[in-house]
Amino acid sequence: MKTLIKVDTTASPESQDVLHNRWHPDIPMVATVKPGDEFRVECVDWTGGQIRDDDSAQDIHTVDLSKVHYLSGPIGVEGAEPGDLLVVDILDVGVLPESNWGFTGIFAKSNGGGFLDEHYPDARKACWNFSGVYANSRHIPGVEFAGIMHPGLIGCLPSQDLLDTWNRRETTLFDTDPDRVPTLACLPYADTAHMGRLTGDARDKAAAEGARTVPPREHGGNCDIKDLTRGSKVYFPVYVKGGGLSMGDIHFSQGDGEITFCGAIEMAGYLDIRVSLIKGGVEKYAVLNPIFETSPIKPEYGDYLMFEGISVDESGQQHFLDATVAYRQACLNAINYLKLFGYTGEQAYAILGTAPIEGRISGIVDVPNACATLALPTGIFDFDIKPNADGPSAFPMGGADLARAAG
Amino acid sequence: MKTLIKVDTTASPESQDVLHNRWHPDIPMVATVKPGDEFRVECVDWTGGQIRDDDSAQDIHTVDLSKVHYLSGPIGVEGAEPGDLLVVDILDVGVLPESNWGFTGIFAKSNGGGFLDEHYPDARKACWNFSGVYANSRHIPGVEFAGIMHPGLIGCLPSQDLLDTWNRRETTLFDTDPDRVPTLACLPYADTAHMGRLTGDARDKAAAEGARTVPPREHGGNCDIKDLTRGSKVYFPVYVKGGGLSMGDIHFSQGDGEITFCGAIEMAGYLDIRVSLIKGGVEKYAVLNPIFETSPIKPEYGDYLMFEGISVDESGQQHFLDATVAYRQACLNAINYLKLFGYTGEQAYAILGTAPIEGRISGIVDVPNACATLALPTGIFDFDIKPNADGPSAFPMGGADLARAAG
Amino acid sequence: MKTLIKVDTTASPESQDVLHNRWHPDIPMVATVKPGDEFRVECVDWTGGQIRDDDSAQDIHTVDLSKVHYLSGPIGVEGAEPGDLLVVDILDVGVLPESNWGFTGIFAKSNGGGFLDEHYPDARKACWNFSGVYANSRHIPGVEFAGIMHPGLIGCLPSQDLLDTWNRRETTLFDTDPDRVPTLACLPYADTAHMGRLTGDARDKAAAEGARTVPPREHGGNCDIKDLTRGSKVYFPVYVKGGGLSMGDIHFSQGDGEITFCGAIEMAGYLDIRVSLIKGGVEKYAVLNPIFETSPIKPEYGDYLMFEGISVDESGQQHFLDATVAYRQACLNAINYLKLFGYTGEQAYAILGTAPIEGRISGIVDVPNACATLALPTGIFDFDIKPNADGPSAFPMGGADLARAAG
């Protein structure tokens, strides 16, 4: 597999012109391929190396979240035009030999937050060792699982029109509560924009309006879909000539929802890609968001323990068919359950964020309660987590826990 | 398998004292079993026979939704006490020989509504034929799938305290917009309450405060979780002496979300059940909502086409991490896709509601967009639905469509 | 589902003219259907009621094996002609309400034998209770599994030419060692032949040459393929006008190989069938033996313990690429393993015959040893069967064992 884009995980991402951290149609292609080509794209981890493999979460606490999601690309595809579908086979995802580890962060509510930041407001960190296809962590004993490796972030460059739409609608939301922490939306921020090979005034103009990479949008982007794993085939809408495919934020594994925010197991790595085109495919297939075909090789654990949640929040307040609230309750129920086996809440929270958890919208029409379910594979634990008449026994955790930020 | 509760699908549900359609601690047990017992429970369909196997949706249009969810039970379990977990093995789910069909309704926005009622406001109906483990419909050509049979509704009687909590919190929500159609919550309504064997003043008091069966709640209830299928094992909290297990609303199949409201394939049928107890299990396992173990026999289609949705609604408005909005967009994307193969929107909507669709909360932390995915098994169609360079070909539907209400 | 063929499990099979127990082209059709029809076929158990639900294996010891495999049929299909493929959807397989149990026999070496009859020469019996989709046995504690229900025996009537071929080649084999016990082949035997509605001289002629039902042959027949389960679609060659589809020997479950001879869980039951035709399909698809598409609903246990066997037999003798010997060793290895947990050899043998075991020909070219594997699903046991540092613990079997024959 020929390497199309090479990165240096020891250098600053800003110094590497094959990376960028904003979405803008003017970012120049860093390489060009033909339909049918197969190639390797290396990627730095989503923080561009801000996080270390150690036992302090100080780096999570102070991470600069405007300097994240350094993407490799954009890659031009010969013949790609707006309205085409760019067909991307994710042939493989792997670890860089020099970087055989990953991390999961619970972000501080004051800097990033997460799905359960009301319950877990402080920065915490778990580091993961990769044992071939398996991940395990010195910070979370008793659990090991096969990774479902995937790019958290992948998509084509937006057109100027699409970019304008994004900025308009997100600003509208932001303006409804501009002082909220965490923020309602991440608006363009030129100071830390890395616009790839764009220079001078063109760079400055693009940096000022380039969309942040945080949310998933019509082009895909930061979808954090664990099922986009190696072996899957994705159909991306093309908005600019050449397509401009960029990717990064590789995850060794992730549970549905990526609930700790940086809930996946984050890593530097590579993606092996094959591209082709369906001319005019956006209209042919009425594609608004990317669609994809699933992979024949993903972790399959046959046996699951499932937790339910309904849209009544922790305070007892009733919400109307709110799947987000319901899934939060399912998560909290699972965390409370796992704590009975000796895990701290933070450990359990991190397990749900990283292991191949299925998070489902089970019922969404029975007013006023949405019902969400969380499926926890029982086979990932070194001990039996299923209920029995005797009740749970604590597993010897040996005092291990997620790392904390200093003082 | 001995039949513990027998129903008559040709008689009115009100005339059968083994049924009830409200939740209340005072409803008398209609049968008592011992831990370890296995038994069959017959159930009427959720509307108690209001819907017919014909080609008009008039019955859907005018259905009385206060007279639904006739449950078989409650069943007392010897030795069950508040705080125990009632372990329920769903050994089998099946069709009654005299009633080998089912239906799916798109409910009128003015009477029930549904997940996409802004797009599909009118009453429509599809009838389904059961060919052994498969379902097919004269109203929706070109699709046949293996059912994932399950009770839409199952759980134990609430305590008076829990009932009071339900009524309080749902009334609070209702009062925020009491005139909304569809309603924000279904409050107690004595007129059409069927309180089983409760009579006289006790019946009237209970009917006035008995919780409606519509939403899922702490005890389980109307969860509409397709994964609660035959072969699964469920742990229900017990709130009253004897437990009082009731069940009904059997589905031949359902997609995650049950999006057309009556989106499952509804049927009369039976449940084969085995019960046991974990004494004190609620505290032992910190159970708030039921938990369950999945079944080794459920439909497994290896190949899925997945649709993404983000929390930007059809009008382009930005919502904040709203999984409900995101899943709605994934559903709309899938419907638009299926229409290219010749389906009407209503047919596509009904397919998503009934087939074994996986609806996942894929990303829920990337402000401001939640990302939901909908996985459509490709093997359920008589034709190839995967994208190719030539674009989709329409399948000959022969003019079939969902039934409509009169004039 | 309309019942096309009804049986009486309390009457003698000989008295029912919708049954037959030999293969012959002249057996008259007992019913006729059209392509596209769906219908139910009831079947007696393979012994026609010779075995009882009790705690003695005397019935197994003395069973008359020339009076077995009473098949329901033959069924004529309008338009079917020699050279067509008869497409059979096995829509469902189920239990008759009056007969909710099954049995597994280890047959005496002197009367039937089995795959391991050198080790287990005596008649033994296990009776099974059906708990919905699950089977369990008072004779084999600690194990319960989801059934993979299927007809052990199904196929179309042979032509006279094909029948002659069968008789010729099996007689040739038989004649190489005519006194062997168990016999090398079961040749025609008029005395106990049940030729359905055939009467008089025609009956006598056909009885004298009708092929026994024991082996699988080109038309399918007694294949005992567990994967022919409900939800599968089978393509059968047609040899006579009308096809003449017959079926029986229903199994609630079976492991690959059906190793105890009557190794499946045998039962009376019903098959729901849909038929259609591919005209000229035998030549179009070069079909010699039936082919089939697998079912989306079969038991899926994610986790297996696998045993290997090579073609060196128990005495240490080397065989040349003999998959039969290799699989026998894999079976013996698994039995020896299960005995460490408290099972008798006979119990372990019966588990391998009945549970959804995968038996694979893993390597067949590495002279002189074939390598076969046996995959045992770990989730069917009430206890953990995987190896650990402490070694196995015996499960309390309470003295239960397979029933024995008297004296």
Place this chain on the structure above:
Amino acid sequence: MKTLIKVDTTASPESQDVLHNRWHPDIPMVATVKPGDEFRVECVDWTGGQIRDDDSAQDIHTVDLSKVHYLSGPIGVEGAEPGDLLVVDILDVGVLPESNWGFTGIFAKSNGGGFLDEHYPDARKACWNFSGVYANSRHIPGVEFAGIMHPGLIGCLPSQDLLDTWNRRETTLFDTDPDRVPTLACLPYADTAHMGRLTGDARDKAAAEGARTVPPREHGGNCDIKDLTRGSKVYFPVYVKGGGLSMGDIHFSQGDGEITFCGAIEMAGYLDIRVSLIKGGVEKYAVLNPIFETSPIKPEYGDYLMFEGISVDESGQQHFLDATVAYRQACLNAINYLKLFGYTGEQAYAILGTAPIEGRISGIVDVPNACATLALPTGIFDFDIKPNADGPSAFPMGGADLARAAG
């Protein structure tokens, strides 16, 4: 992952003392590890580089089969003693960056042979390109599948006693027909023995009696079990102090049976391994041959077309419960079927040898016919291989075929 054993695929295997190609207790350990250690072992391909990535099968035709199965090892494990079980987690299997291809050989009947060498007696070759997790071949259009990577050959050194047993029993078989081609067994052959770091007289003695690596035996060895894939856990008997674990013959993929002899996709590559011990485990678990736990990540194709075979051979001769003959017929049936879509017999043969085919012993007790089944995943083809009323259409193969040996 630290590399414990490094190989040079461009050097001759004889020149590398970390390799050996015979089994003997005296071969010195080339590295020592501790229980709990994880490490990488590089391996040359099974022919030690005799086969090239080109379009001639001359190299297959003339390959020296006494110089194959160069294994990396033996590896000593601290504390391992005879009677222990060596627990080997196969953490990962992968391709060497400098060698991103593989090959499948149909071996000449006169030099190696294969399962169907009566039908396909000539040397042929297919080369495979690895596209990430997928394999495809310029010699076999229209098919691409996810690899199930595994070591074809892995196990511990035999004791002198075990070695003597092997030699004795294989010689006995060989002597029954010493001139047979292919040979009945591969006996010790000192000329081409590579005994690792053993030198001098000790080397010569060991070379003269060292067991050839061809067959699987009690210790495992050349099992060619596709399910021993990355993510699985294997329990190997230990026969000598330190264990002496050796491995090689890596397959990118293989169908059950590895029917073309070199039927897998053969490659150089690496294995990531974790070792631990169960002291006294051989007796604790009554282990004769290795046992293993399956992997949660292996290719899962949901939909299979299954072919049956019975123990009547191509000439019409009847064999007695011979699973080998039955599986051969299932293979021939599948080959004949695939030819209708445009494949040559050799292409079809190679597909069955390499793709993730399931080969099952379905019925093994119904005298005189064994029944074997071959499950072909339909999703690996670029076209629809399932039967329909119109019959098969040939796929445009563009004249591609397996490479041939020179005139």
